Amino acid sequence: GESVGLHLPTLSVQEGDNSIINCAYSNSASDYFIWYKQESGKGPQFIIDIRSNMDKRQGQRVTVLLNKTVKHLSLQIAATQPGDSAVYFCAESRIALIFGKGTTLSVSS
């Protein structure tokens, strides 16, 4: 079936390193993608989005890359901080948001 999934369930990095979280999607007709951050006990928080007419979008310390050829998304976090520790989800928007299972990012100082 159609789904959005993440490559790795966990990622551990040192404070100050750059983090890369990957996501593959299967619906080639998808045209809008969002990355969410979810801290323990909280709802998902919007980080950054990208539309299919773009291949890169930058925010504050975060960059999303979209490769439509291989149906792949990535979230890059620069200078990762302990406060970045959370579960990260990519989601595909088709009126409803279709979420993957998430990657748990652990940042050690």
Next chain:
Amino acid sequence: DAGVTQSPTHLIKTRGQQVTLRCSPKSGHDTVSWYQQALGQGPQFIFQYYEEEERQRGNFPDRFSGHQFPNYSSELNVNALLLGDSALYLCASSHNAGQDTEAFFGQGTRLTVV
């Protein structure tokens, strides 16, 4: 702006009972979507309400129903609760239901069925 607010934050129910969860959307938003998030999983879409009507529905049984009020707030009702209904229930609001509008989530309601 209070953002998306959900109530209650936690709830314990017994199998077979019924539950109602509530959501107030972010100011200016007219669309509310509900998601179920089991432990360790991503949120799963239940349904979306726009202009007081169910606009789209995910793969959930009829035991799950909802309502949207004229002020855009929404309720999620679950009947005949099962142990497997234990989850975090999330409400998300957006402006004008569509495929590329940013959705804001509430903190969720943690439902435990015993």
